[in-house]
Amino acid sequence: QVQLVESGGGLVQAGGSLRLSCAASGRTFSRYGMGWFRQAPGKEREFVAAITWTLGYTSYANSVKGRFTISRDNAKNTVYLQMLSLKPEDTAVYYCAHYSSPIGSFQESAADSWGQGTQVTVSS
Secondary structure, three states: EEEEEEEEEEEEEEOOHHHHEEEEEOOOOOOEEEEEEEOOOOOOOOEEEEEEOOOOEEOOOOOOOOOEEEEOOOOOOOOEEEEEOOOOHHOOEEEEEEOOOOOOOOOHHHEEEOOOOOEEEOOO
């Protein structure tokens, strides 16, 4: 079982930056990739970004392309989300997800572990 712990959330002004971290621990038989989802008040949880663990291929939601960068440190079992030019629309709880298999293509339902979430609030 893989445990995920997010950190780095907080309150920032529009145009500011934050870097989220998600540290994985515990035993896993495989790791295909990790990703980030977010859920804003009154909205469904949505995909933000994902990265494969071996070669570092990335995928982003259209709403964050050009502003957010996902990366990983294999040695530290940690995935990061660098968020630049933050907008009030980015306000949400951000969740880290773990994928053991490519089946599901980083869909929410394909994740086998989730973090507890970290709050990101962007003020106008």
